[in-house]
Amino acid sequence: MTSIWNRFRHESWIWSFLAAIGVWLATITYTGGQGAGEILTAALSFATFSIIVGLGQMMVITTGPGNVDLSIPATITLAGVVAMKVMDTDSARLLLGIGAALGVSFLVGAFNYGLIRLLRIPPIIATLSSSFLVLSTAISYGRGIRIKPPLPLDSFATMRFLGIPLAAVFVAVLSIVLAIVIKRTLYGRAVVAIGQNPRAAWLAGINVNRTRFITYALSALLAGVCGILLSGFSGGAALNMGEEFLLASIAVVVIGGTSVAGGRASVPGIWGAALFMYLLVTMLNTFGASAGVRLIMTGVIIITVIVIAGGEREQR
Amino acid sequence: MNRSLLRSLLPIISLAVVLGATFYVQPRTMSYFGLNLMLQYAVPIALATIAQMFIITVNDLDLSIGPFVGLVGCISATLLYSNPLLGTLALLLCIAAYAAVGALIHSRNLPSIVVTLGLSFVWLGIAVLILPSPGGKAPGWLKSIMALQTPFIPFPIIAAIVIGLVVQLALMHSSLGVIARGAGGNPRAMARAGWSMLKTKAAMYALAGFFGVLSGLSLLGLTTSADAHVADRYTLYSIAGVILGGGEFIGGRVSPMGAVIGALTLALAGSFLIFLRISPDWQIGAQGAILILVLALKAPLTTREASK
Numbered sequence: 001m002t003s004i005w006n007r008f009r010h011e012s013w014i015w016s017f018l019a020a021i022g023v024w025l026a027t028i029t030y031t032g033g034q035g036a037g038e039i040l041t042a043a044l045s046f047a048t049f050s051i052i053v054g055l056g057q058m059m060v061i062t063t064g065p066g067n068v069d070l071s072i073p074a075t076i077t078l079a080g081v082v083a084m085k086v087m088d089t090d091s092a093r094l095l096l097g098i099g100a101a102l103g104v105s106f107l108v109g110a111f112n113y114g115l116i117r118l119l120r121i122p123p124i125i126a127t128l129s130s131s132f133l134v135l136s137t138a139i140s141y142g143r144g145i146r147i148k149p150p151l152p153l154d155s156f157a158t159m160r161f162l163g164i165p166l167a168a169v170f171v172a173v174l175s176i177v178l179a180i181v182i183k184r185t186l187y188g189r190a191v192v193a194i195g196q197n198p199r200a201a202w203l204a205g206i207n208v209n210r211t212r213f214i215t216y217a218l219s220a221l222l223a224g225v226c227g228i229l230l231s232g233f234s235g236g237a238a239l240n241m242g243e244e245f246l247l248a249s250i251a252v253v254v255i256g257g258t259s260v261a262g263g264r265a266s267v268p269g270i271w272g273a274a275l276f277m278y279l280l281v282t283m284l285n286t287f288g289a290s291a292g293v294r295l296i297m298t299g300v301i302i303i304t305v306i307v308i309a310g311g312e313r314e315q316r
Numbered sequence: 317m318n319r320s321l322l323r324s325l326l327p328i329i330s331l332a333v334v335l336g337a338t339f340y341v342q343p344r345t346m347s348y349f350g351l352n353l354m355l356q357y358a359v360p361i362a363l364a365t366i367a368q369m370f371i372i373t374v375n376d377l378d379l380s381i382g383p384f385v386g387l388v389g390c391i392s393a394t395l396l397y398s399n400p401l402l403g404t405l406a407l408l409l410c411i412a413a414y415a416a417v418g419a420l421i422h423s424r425n426l427p428s429i430v431v432t433l434g435l436s437f438v439w440l441g442i443a444v445l446i447l448p449s450p451g452g453k454a455p456g457w458l459k460s461i462m463a464l465q466t467p468f469i470p471f472p473i474i475a476a477i478v479i480g481l482v483v484q485l486a487l488m489h490s491s492l493g494v495i496a497r498g499a500g501g502n503p504r505a506m507a508r509a510g511w512s513m514l515k516t517k518a519a520m521y522a523l524a525g526f527f528g529v530l531s532g533l534s535l536l537g538l539t540t541s542a543d544a545h546v547a548d549r550y551t552l553y554s555i556a557g558v559i560l561g562g563g564e565f566i567g568g569r570v571s572p573m574g575a576v577i578g579a580l581t582l583a584l585a586g587s588f589l590i591f592l593r594i595s596p597d598w599q600i601g602a603q604g605a606i607l608i609l610v611l612a613l614k615a616p617l618t619t620r621e622a623s624k
Contacts, residue, residue, distance in 0.1 A: 066565055068429075115608060119615045124377075125559050128552060129607040136601025143597070247433060260427035292445035299437030306430045307420070 012257025012264075016272030019255075019305055020279055027283040037163055039282055045158075045165045045233075047274035052171055052226040053245050054252035054270040055178055056219030060123075061253055063215050064195045064262035067123050071131035072223045072249050073242030075108045078134050079227030080237030081142035084149060091150040098228055105224025108134055109217035116216070117209060139239055149232045157232030167229055179267040191215060195262030251277060255305050276305075323614070327561045327577040330610045334584045342591040348470055355472035356462070356538055358583035360385065362476050363531035364550045365557035365579040366483050366572060367524040372558050373487070373570050374520050375500050376421065376428035380436035381528055382551035384410070386544050387443040388532025393452025393542035400455070411525035418521025422514050436551070443544035450543035454536045462537030480576035487572050496520055500568020557582055560610055581610070 024043075028036040053072050060069045079101040087097035108130065115126035149157075159166040182188035190211040193201040202208050226245070231237040254260055255276065256269025280301060284294045338354070339346045345354055364381055371378040388410065396403025417435060421428050464471045487493035498506045499516045507513050531550070536542055559565075560581055561574030585606045589599055 119608070119612045121608070121611045121615070122559065122565055124565070125556060125607065125611060128556070129604040129611075132604025132607070133601045136598045136604070139600075140595070140597035247436075250429065251433060254427060254430040254433075260429060290445070292441045292443075292448070295437045295441030295444060297441075299434040299439075299441060302434030302437065303431055306426055306434070307424055 011266075011268075012259075013266045013269030013272055014257075015305065015308065016256050016269050016276050019301075020272050020276035023276060023279045023283050027279065027286050030283075030286055039279070041160065041163045041165065043275050043278045043282065044168045045160075046278045047271070048165065048167045048171050049226050049230055049233075050245065050248045050252050050274040050277065051175065051270050052222050052229070053249040054256070054274060055175065055267070056222035057249040058253045058256075058258050058265050058267070058270060059178075059191060059215045060219045061250075061258060061260065062191055062195045062262055062265040063212055064198060065260075067212075067262065068250065069112070069127050069216065069219045069223075070124060070246065071108060071112055071127040071134055072219065073244075073246045074131035074134035074138065075105055075220050075223035076227040076230065076242035076245060077237070077239060078108065078138040078141075079105050079224035080231040080241055081138045081239075083228045084147040084231050084237045085142065087147075087150050087153070089148050089150055091152050094150055094152055097150075101228050102221060102224045105220045105227070106217055108223075109220030110213070112220065113213045113216040117212070135239075142237065142239060146236045146238070148236050153228070153232035154235070157229050167233070175267050175271065182265055182267070187211060187214060192263055192265065195259075195264070197263075248274075248277065251302060255302065324562060324571070324574075326614060327571075327574045327581070330560065330613065331577050331581045331584070334581055334588055334606070338584060338588045338591060341588065345587075345591075348468075352470035352472060354587045355470065355476075355580065355583060357535075358580045359462075359472050359475050359479075360531045360535035360538070360547075361550065361553050361557065361583050362479055362576045362579035363527050363534060364547070364554045365561075365575045366479060367527035367531060368554035369483075369558045369561075369563060369570050369572060369575045370487075370496075370520045370524040370527070371428070372555075372563055372565060373496050373500050373568055374517055375503075375566050375568070376432075376517075377555070377565070378432045378524060379429060379551055380432040380439055381524070381531075381554050382548045383436045383439040383443065383544075384414075384525075384528045385532045385535060385547035385550050386542075387439040387446075388529050389536045389539075389542040389546060390443040390447040390452065390544055392458070392533055392536050393454055394446055397453050397455050407529050411522055411529060414525025414528070415518045415522035419514055419518040421521075422517040440544060447542055447544060450541060450546075452542040454540045454542075458533060458537040459540060462534060476576050476580060480573040483572035483576075487570070492516075492519065497568035497570070500566070500570075553579070553582055556607060560607075 024036075024039065027039060028034070053076070057069055057072065060067050082104050083097045083101035086100040087093045112123075112127050112130050115121045115130060116123050119126070121129070148154075157167050161169075182192065190201065190206045193204070193206055194208055194211055198208055223242075227237070227242070230241055234241070252270050252273040255273035256271075257266045258264060258269060280298060281294070284297055289297065344350055364385055367381055368378055388407065391403060391406050391410070395406050417431060420426065421431055466474055487496065495506065495511050495516055496519070499511075499513055503513055506516075532547070535547060539546065557578035558570065558575050559578070561571055561576070561578030563570040563575060585603060589602050589606075592602075594602055
């Protein structure tokens, strides 16, 4: 047991899982063991969405200080609206809708990178400005009635097997693939190298610009996937559906142990952090806390986790 | 013309262009009353931008300034209104909390983005506890300050110039200002030279808290009743304002006068879009387009300078 602990103690992501387990235990102790499984199932379903966008945000943040994608919420909304409108409740148009939604998401990512590269706008401001444009596009395109998702998408997003949501399995596969990409492919190694020292990476012959472009496109594509799944899950697209993911995408990345200074990514941490964030809200609801207390506790616990997990160690 | 001079003039040029465009679209705004009306909300935005600028000076970013401004409004519309002494104490406590957060971020070497992200929830939570639904009353003196009718030049313009000049003097021409900007440029060198980075960071966060309080007070003076969510957008406005004003995210390169001008440009852009009568769907998108356009102007100047 101690040897296992010693092995994991130095992994930055372990804290988010410990926090998630702690919060879950506190909740079921309060309810006397009631609903322990249901809470986990619900946590998995809802965490799925923050995990998808968290993965994209993680890649962007890993490419170095100042890199962050604030256009994720707007992209989620646009992808959801486009998918629902193109599908138009028709199952036969399912793939067409998915293709269209991912297509516009890719364009958003390319536009973001264009602003950063060609106009040299800092990524925070570039993705923020483009998110305004993207949101306006979604508002103007998505005018009118709410369109229900076609049946296959609806059941894929909501189906459960032995208490495990199908969407969570899909995202687990996605996470494993991304973890392998980071560890074993040229692109993944390039992202980490650029995050640690862009100049050294450039001198080592890495195509910095192409790597950054792929990363911003990937983040937008994952936001698109989240938008499609979320519209399937909640019975259609809504213009505010992306809102909560601005803070959530950043919070799960950082609580999960990915370095804000770049150069170190952690896929398992995203899972721990996303489960933790959802279980935390569940716990506070179970305790019957008012909206104000819930907000304060959420903030205090985010800060506590980051203080315990420790900040960046001196690198240079 | 010298490129670096052109670069420092860019914020003023963009403000002039947006102002000119507004006058062209709606000539009636070219009056004492019109300017007063268009620019009154620029005062709280400018103050919040200055608060953000202090944080950016030491290479951090404050994602909680918007909810903080909302919280100050809620405290002022309830506690400060009914019990001025207790209200003042509560506001001082808010500033002390900001300083403490700065010290915590420095001593544990924490990422400011995450800590202030958590803080934004805390401020919002306290504000909701104090004032669960919009309401409260602004103290009378606050309302009369914000409704001041100054001769010839509208009050918001005078206020913006005074704010900009005072902070410009304090940050660019005082020893604390030099240390603070040095801390943004090379914290390690400053620490080796014997300056306490802990004190510097705490001081800069306290100043940000102070200007956040001023922003909340001035906003309440205009709206006359408070709402926890009233200033949520200020976080993004303040960051954009600093960058529009020629500031940079790292290296302690900021410009107080520029930040105020950036805030004015943002506030004006809002009015300009309303006068343009574009469809409400595209209001927010047009704001993004203006932001991109102004920043795009900066690109050729920065590129040339870097390649020199």
